[in-house]
Structures are given as C-alpha cells and as structure tokens.
Amino acid sequence: MRLELKHIHKHFGAVHANDDISITIESGTIHGLLGENGAGKSTLMKILSGFIHRDAGEILLDGRAVTFGNPAEAIRAGVGMLHQDPLDFPPLTVLDNFLLGRAEGFRQNRAGALADLKRFSQQFGFDLDPDARVSALTVGERQQLEIMRLLSLGAKILIFDEPTTGISLPQKIKLFETLRRLAKQGVTIIFVTHKLQDAEDLCIKVSVLRLGKVTGEAACPFTADQLVRLMFGQSLEVRAHQAVAAGEPVLDLRDVCVADYRLRVPNINLQVCAGEVIGLAGMEGSGQRLFLRACAGLDQPIAGEMWIGGAAMTRQPYRRFLACGVVYLPAGRLEEGLVPGLNLTEHFVLARRSKEFFVNWTAAQNHAQAKIKEHHIRGAATSRVQALSGGNQQRALLALLPADLRLLLLEHPTRGLDIESTMYVWSQLLERRKRGTAIVFASADLDEILEYSDRILVFSGGRVACALSANQTSVQQLGELIGGKGL
Amino acid sequence: MSETTQRPRLSMRIGFLAEFAWTLGPVLLALCLTTLALVAIGANPLKAYAAMWNGAFGSAEKFSSVVDAWVPLVFCSIGLLITFTAGLWNIGIEGQMVMGAIFATWVARTFDLPAAMMIPLLLVGGAIGGAGWALLAGAFKVYGRVHEIFGGLGLNFIAMGVALYLIIGPWKRAGIASTSGTDLFRQSAWLPNFPGMTVGWIEIVLAILALGLVYFALRGTLWGLKLKAIGKNIRSAFWLGIPTNRYMLGAFALCGVCAGLAGAEQASGVWARLIPSISGGYGYLSILVVLLSGFRAPLVPFVAFLFAAVTKGSIALPLDLQIDSALGGVLQGVVVLLFVLSQGVRSRIR
Numbered sequence: 001m002r003l004e005l006k007h008i009h010k011h012f013g014a015v016h017a018n019d020d021i022s023i024t025i026e027s028g029t030i031h032g033l034l035g036e037n038g039a040g041k042s043t044l045m046k047i048l049s050g051f052i053h054r055d056a057g058e059i060l061l062d063g064r065a066v067t068f069g070n071p072a073e074a075i076r077a078g079v080g081m082l083h084q085d086p087l088d089f090p091p092l093t094v095l096d097n098f099l100l101g102r103a104e105g106f107r108q109n110r111a112g113a114l115a116d117l118k119r120f121s122q123q124f125g126f127d128l129d130p131d132a133r134v135s136a137l138t139v140g141e142r143q144q145l146e147i148m149r150l151l152s153l154g155a156k157i158l159i160f161d162e163p164t165t166g167i168s169l170p171q172k173i174k175l176f177e178t179l180r181r182l183a184k185q186g187v188t189i190i191f192v193t194h195k196l197q198d199a200e201d202l203c204i205k206v207s208v209l210r211l212g213k214v215t216g217e218a219a220c221p222f223t224a225d226q227l228v229r230l231m232f233g234q235s236l237e238v239r240a241h242q243a244v245a246a247g248e249p250v251l252d253l254r255d256v257c258v259a260d261y262r263l264r265v266p267n268i269n270l271q272v273c274a275g276e277v278i279g280l281a282g283m284e285g286s287g288q289r290l291f292l293r294a295c296a297g298l299d300q301p302i303a304g305e306m307w308i309g310g311a312a313m314t315r316q317p318y319r320r321f322l323a324c325g326v327v328y329l330p331a332g333r334l335e336e337g338l339v340p341g342l343n344l345t346e347h348f349v350l351a352r353r354s355k356e357f358f359v360n361w362t363a364a365q366n367h368a369q370a371k372i373k374e375h376h377i378r379g380a381a382t383s384r385v386q387a388l389s390g391g392n393q394q395r396a397l398l399a400l401l402p403a404d405l406r407l408l409l410l411e412h413p414t415r416g417l418d419i420e421s422t423m424y425v426w427s428q429l430l431e432r433r434k435r436g437t438a439i440v441f442a443s444a445d446l447d448e449i450l451e452y453s454d455r456i457l458v459f460s461g462g463r464v465a466c467a468l469s470a471n472q473t474s475v476q477q478l479g480e481l482i483g484g485k486g487l
Numbered sequence: 488m489s490e491t492t493q494r495p496r497l498s499m500r501i502g503f504l505a506e507f508a509w510t511l512g513p514v515l516l517a518l519c520l521t522t523l524a525l526v527a528i529g530a531n532p533l534k535a536y537a538a539m540w541n542g543a544f545g546s547a548e549k550f551s552s553v554v555d556a557w558v559p560l561v562f563c564s565i566g567l568l569i570t571f572t573a574g575l576w577n578i579g580i581e582g583q584m585v586m587g588a589i590f591a592t593w594v595a596r597t598f599d600l601p602a603a604m605m606i607p608l609l610l611v612g613g614a615i616g617g618a619g620w621a622l623l624a625g626a627f628k629v630y631g632r633v634h635e636i637f638g639g640l641g642l643n644f645i646a647m648g649v650a651l652y653l654i655i656g657p658w659k660r661a662g663i664a665s666t667s668g669t670d671l672f673r674q675s676a677w678l679p680n681f682p683g684m685t686v687g688w689i690e691i692v693l694a695i696l697a698l699g700l701v702y703f704a705l706r707g708t709l710w711g712l713k714l715k716a717i718g719k720n721i722r723s724a725f726w727l728g729i730p731t732n733r734y735m736l737g738a739f740a741l742c743g744v745c746a747g748l749a750g751a752e753q754a755s756g757v758w759a760r761l762i763p764s765i766s767g768g769y770g771y772l773s774i775l776v777v778l779l780s781g782f783r784a785p786l787v788p789f790v791a792f793l794f795a796a797v798t799k800g801s802i803a804l805p806l807d808l809q810i811d812s813a814l815g816g817v818l819q820g821v822v823v824l825l826f827v828l829s830q831g832v833r834s835r836i837r
C-alpha cells in the first residue's frame with residue numbers, strides 16, 4: 001500500500017509538534033523515520049494510526065484520502081502500529097490476545113484463530129505457545145505476536161516504534177528477516193528509530209525529523225555522518241570549558257547494574273567529585289532514569305556497590321539518601337515532585353521537614369512569599385501548583401530543595417521550558433555547583449549536555465560509554481555514540 | 488473603587504448560592520424520585536413521609552433512638568475523614584466497629600470494677616480492638632499490596648464471623664446458645680444514659696470532642712498536611728520525604744480507634760451486650776455520610792443526623808403503612824448517588 005502524508009500539522013498548546021510534514025512511502029518498502037526525542041516522530045505515527053487527530057493535512061492510502069477517528073478505523077483501512085511498550089494484555093494468553101480486535105461478532109472463533117495463528121507462525125518461523133500467558137513472553141516474542149495479530153486484521157502498512165529496544169540480538173535478526181519478507185509481500189514498513197546502525201542495515205529510505213519538521217530524506221546507501229547532521233542540526237563549536245577544581249569525591253559507583261523489566265544496564269563505574277557536572281546523554285529510556293533513581297536511593301540497583309561521601313549506601317532507604325544531602329529532581333513535575341491540589345505555601349511547609357506539630361500558617365505564608373520572590377515564581381502563595389506554568393513549576397521545585405546539597409540528580413531539568421526559565425534553572429544549578437554540589441543530569445538536548453557538563457556518560461542499548469571529557473567531544477561523536485556506534 | 492470592592496463580594500455570593508444549589512438540588516431530586524417510587528407502589532407519599540417524621544421525632548423515646556444512631560455515624564465518619572484524607576477507602580470500618588464491640592465486651596466480662604474505671608477501660612478496649620483490626624487492613628495494603636477495599640471487605644466478614652462464634656460459643660448465655668446475644672453486661676459496664684433513653688452524655692461529648700479534634704488536626708497540623716499530600720499524590724509525597732507507609736498505617740489505626748469507640752458505645756450504651764449485628768451497618772452508612780458532606784468535617788454532624796433520622800424514621804413504615812422500611816435506605820442511597828453524580832457533572836461543566 002502506498003502512503004502519502006501531505007502537509008500534516010499538529011499543535012499541542014503552544015507546541016507545534018508536527019509542522020507541515022509531507023512524506024511519501026512506496027508500497028513494499030522499508031522506510032526509516034529518524035529523529036531525536038521530541039522531534040515529532042511519535043506524534044506523526046499516532047496521527048497515522050488513528051490515536052490522535054491531525055489539525056490539518058491529508059493522509060492518502062493508494063491515492064485515496066482517509067480520516068481515522070480511532071485506531072480501529074485505521075486498522076480496518078490497513079494501518080497498524082506496534083508500540084514501543086507493546087499494547088497487549090499480559091494476563092491473557094497468546095491466543096486470547098490474537099483474538100482481540102477481530103470484528104467477528106459475539107462468538108469467539110477460537111478454532112479459526114488458532115489455525116490463523118499457526119499459519120502465520122509457520123510462515124515466519126515464530127514459535128509461540130498459543131496457551132502461554134503473554135506476561136511470560138519476552139518483549140521480542142510479544143512483538144511477534146503483535147505482528148501476526150495486525151497482519152491477521154488485514155494490516156498493509158505496519159509502523160514499528162523503536163522495535164529493537166529491549167530485544168535480544170537473535171530476536172533482532174529474526175525481526176529484520178521478518179520485516180524484509182513482509183516488504184517483499186508488499187507490506188509497507190515504517191521503522192521509527194534512533195539507532196543509526198538499524199537504519200543503515202534495514203531501510204531503503206529514511207526521513208529525518210527535527211523540531212517537528214522534515215529536515216531531509218536520504219536513500220540507501222547513506223552514511224552515519226549524514227544522518228547525525230540531519231538529526232541534531234549543525235555541529236556546535238566546542239566551547240572553552242571552565243576548569244573545575246576537583247573537590248572531595250561525592251558519589252562512587254562500582255560495577256552498579258540497574259534494570260527494569262525491559263532494560264538492563266550493567267557495569268556502571270563512576271566517581272563524581274564535589275562541584276562536578278555530569279551529563280547523561282542518550283535516547284530516552286536507555287537507562288538514564290533508572291541510573292538517576294538508583295543514585296537517589298529511590299530504586300535499588302540489582303548489583304554493585306555505592307558510596308556517598310565515603311559512606312556505604314548500597315541498599316539504604318531513600319530517607320537516608322535525603323539525610324546525606326542527595327536529592328533527585330524528577331522530570332514528571334506534577335506526577336512525582338509536586339502535589340496537585342496543594343498550594344505553594346503547603347509545599348514549602350512540607351519541604352522544610354521540620355518537626356513542628358502545629359503549622360504556623362502566617363509564618364508559613366511569609367516564608368512562601370519570600371521564596372516565591374527569591375526564585376521569581378509567577379504565582380501566589382495560595383496558588384495551587386497545577387495552575388502554574390511548567391517553568392514556574394520547575395522554579396518551585398528548585399525552591400523546595402534544601403540549601404546545602406551534596407549531590408543533585410536531575411532528569412530533563414529544562415524540558416519544555418522557555419529560554420528565560422531554562423537560563424534561570426541553569427543559573428541556579430551553577431550557583432549550587434560553585435558551593436560544591438555535584439550535579440548529575442539527564443537531557444535529550446545535546447547542546448545542553450555539551451555546554452554544561454564536565455564529563456558525559458552516554459547510555460545506549462543497555463550499555464554505558466565511559467565518562468567522556470566534555471571539552472574533547474563533539475556533537476558528531478555524541479550523536480554516533482547515542483546511535484550505538486563505537487560503543 | 489467601589490466597583491472593585493463590590494465585585495468579589497457579588498461573585499462570592501453567587502459562588503455560595505451555586506454551592507448551595509449543587510448540594511440541595513440532588514437532595515430535592517432524590518425526594519422527588521422516592522416520591523415517584525411511592526406513588527408507583529400505590530402508597531400515599533405524604534403519609535409515608537409523615538410516618539417517617541413521626542418515627543424519628545414522634546416521642547422522646549424515638550428521638551433518643553435517632554441519637555443512638557447518630558453517635559456511631561459521627562464516630563465512623565470522623566475516622567473516615569482521616570482515611571479519605573490519606574486517599575484510602577477504608578471499607579473495613581464495619582468490621583473495625585465489630586472488633587471494637589468484641590474487645591469492649593471482653594473487658595466488660597473479664598473485669599469487675601466500679602463504673603468510673605470500667606467505662607474508660609471499656610472504651611479504651613474498644614479503641615484498641617478497632618485500631619488493631621484497621622492496622623491489619625493497613626498492613627495488607629502497605630506490605631501485602633492488597634487494595635484496602637478488598638482487604639477491608641474480607642476482614643469485615645471475618646469480624647462478623649468472630650462475633651457470631653463468640654455469641655453462640657464461648658460467650659453463650661448460661662444454658663442456651665442463642666444468636667440474640669450474650670448475657671447482659673454487669674451494671675458497672677453500662678454507659679450511663681439519660682433517664683428513659685438509650686443514650687447518655689458521655690458518648691455525645693466524646694463524639695463532638697473527637698470531631699473537633701480531627702477537624703483541627705487535619706487543618707492545622709503538619710501531620711494533617713502530610714496526610715493530605717499523601718492522599719493527593721503519594722509519589723510526590725514520598726519524594727518530599729514523607730514516610731508514606733507509616734502515615735497510611737497511622738491513618739488506618741486512628742480510623743480504627745474511632746470505629747472501635749463506636750462499636751464499644753453500641754455494645755455498652757445501647758445493647759449492654761454483644762449481639763451479632765452490633766455494627767448495625769453504621770460503618771457502611773458513614774461512608775455515605777462522608778461522601779454527602781463533601782469530606783467537610785463541619786457538615787458531618789448534620790448529615791449524620793439526617794441519615795440517623797431517615798434510618799430510624801423508616802422503621803415506622805411497615806408498622807404504620809405496610810411499606811417496607813427499606814425505603815429509608817433507598818432514599819439515602821439515591822441522595823448520595825445523585826450528589827456524587829452532580830459533583831461529576833459539575834466538574835465536567837467547568
């Protein structure tokens with residue numbers, strides 16, 4: 001099926017997530033869609049698969065204009081999407097999952113579905129037990145199930161969102177083999193990825209998105225160099241970096257391994273000194289968050305030893321980390337940091353961690369007003385935090401931190417902020433650094449990482465590159481490392 | 488100048504009126520629906536409501552029975568205010584009341600003390616029983632990852648089973664094992680009542696005191712603020728350094744104390760013995776009371792009084808009009824459903 005996207009626009013509030021995107025993909029080809037986080041890839045694919053609605057533009061399938069109200073309509077028209085976290089039902093069996101979404105009326109046709117499942121399994125050489133529970137499958141096997149399910153529903157265009165994250169190498173080889181075979185049968189494959197190697201191995205053509213726009217297309221063969229430039233923009237000049245007098249060691253990690261159900265990042269070794277800034281680069285979900293949360297004591301590393309300021313902190317409770325002057329500032333400001341429904345005054349009272357029993361609300365209000373002024377928060381002491389803008393929420397979070405910190409861990413500290421707030425956040429962080437706080441931050445913005453870090457840790461595909469010195473690294477090198485080259 | 492000072496006042500008045508309408512509207516609508524139901528079964532609605540009114544306020548004795556119901560409703564609602572603030576649905580409050588009654592009964596049967604020592608000991612026993620049973624539900628939630636609704640529901644059945652077992656087993660009346668209850672407590676274990684009534688000043692004063700205490704604790708203390716933070720976003724609360732598990736267990740325990748007091752009061756003040764249905768459904772009913780109060784402590788005594796009056800008043804229906812007393816429950820249920828519905832509709836309109 002031939003796909004044409006014409007002048008697609010999508011706004012989320014003030015953000016122009018898709019800005020006049022036009023892409024044509026020929027029938028039976030594997031087309032790569034590349035771009036860094038926030039480039040607009042997911043938005044575009046969700047529009048194509050009926051999850052969200054476009055503001056303007058046209059979608060043509062084999063020359064026919066279509067509009068999808070929901071994903072079910074999209075799949076009926078032949079467009080199916082495999083999400084990065086599979087949207088299946090883990091407590092149900094493989095066969096149950098395979099049956100879901102079929103428009104067959106009230107009675108389940110289990111025998112027919114079983115036959116279909118067997119036929120597809122044979123065709124692709126998949127080996128799934130129809131009665132196994134999906135929760136017992138690996139991510140790769142769940143992908144296989146989802147591919148068969150979408151094909152059985154009549155998908156002619158398959159969208160794969162970062163399909164090689166979290167699957168093993170043999171499964172990846174199998175997946176690529178399957179994709180090539182599907183393309184030969186005339187199925188159109190859209191392969192969303194940030195891994196340059198995968199794009200080079202598999203795709204006939206790629207489109208690169210940056211800041212909501214198509215920055216370029218390239219046909220096979222393309223070079224990594226070319227793609228990195230399209231993805232991350234022009235290489236920045238390497239800045240002269242102010243040298244930091246190495247202070248006392250603050251954080252010491254030896255052979256730490258962090259993991260969740262999808263990802264495992266072993267063998268992290270790192271020493272951070274007082275006043276040092278460490279940037280964590282890598283595509284989102286490559287383990288930066290796991291790493292930060294482990295350093296903050298919020299999650300336990302599954303292996304390795306950890307010291308903070310010389311004290312052994314492996315498997316200590318979160319509150320001991322707080323007492324040691326370690327704080328983690330999460331990216332989900334309203335989800336994991338602030339309490340929607342409470343106002344700024346109440347937050348400052350809670351954050352003081354005082355032992356008072358009765359709250360002196362007059363004093364608390366004055367304290368809050370002073371903090372609001374000091375941190376230039378646009379809001380009143382009685383403002384509920386959900387009413388603040390993202391920038392002001394971030395300022396409020398910074399204002400909640402205790403004055404003396406040994407280690408400050410931040411996840412996307414400036415995501416979604418305007419320039420003024422971004423500058424403010426960094427002025428605060430650099431001020432703390434001057435006073436000897438070590439800072440570790442994750443960011444999707446390579447310029448930000450290069451500008452502020454002393455050293456850089458690159459997370460990619462379950463591995464961590466040794467800490468690079470920031471003033472000897474270029475955007476180009478970083479881009480390749482993030483793309484999994486040279487690790 | 489005058490305009491700028493006038494405007495907020497006007498909008499405040501409108502806001503108050505809107506608030507009033509959004510609360511009273513569902514109540515009136517519920518009355519209409521119940522009236523329709525009465526007409527549908529061929530009863531005279533006016534007579535039915537008059538009978539209910541008489542059943543609740545017709546005599547000093549009847550009014551006393553309304554206060555009988557009001558006391559446990561207020562105690563349980565106070566407890567639920569605490570757990571709701573922490574974001575917990577303590578459905579297990581019914582069983583916690585039963586456990587309070589069981590512990591109070593044990594105190595009454597075990598010790599032989601003058602009333603001045605007996606009554607406080609009995610109430611403390613009830614509080615401990617309720618708190619322990621609530622902590623069990625809390626431990627299931629915090630350490631066992633069992634949702635408090637399921638844990639509480641299971642514990643309710645067990646508590647009622649235990650009460651029944653004690654009544655027909657170890658604590659059975661001499662000679663006969665009957666589900667009508669244990670032997671009467673010795674006189675020193677009876678909560679003193681107003682003459683001719685089944686209610687006295689101790690429980691009323693305690694209930695009002697507890698209500699005030701909880702109201703100010705939730706509003707004015709750091710403890711209350713932390714509980715509120717946990718209820719609104721437990722992840723952020725934990726991030727802020729609040730020991731969330733300990734606070735949730737504390738909320739359960741305090742709610743259990745209130746429920747246990749209600750159970751002890753019922754056993755000692757109303758029945759002077761343990762009966763199988765000692766909790767009388769007041770635990771569940773108080774969930775509705777708190778919902779209809781919009782989680783506002785100052786409204787609780789009034790809403791509880793309304794519910795107590797409807798509950799007791801509807802007992803008169805079968806006697807006077809051959810209508811089942813379930814009508815009272817229907818009225819209460821419809822009021823709360825419509826109120827919750829109106830709140831939902833209101834937030835959608837906004």
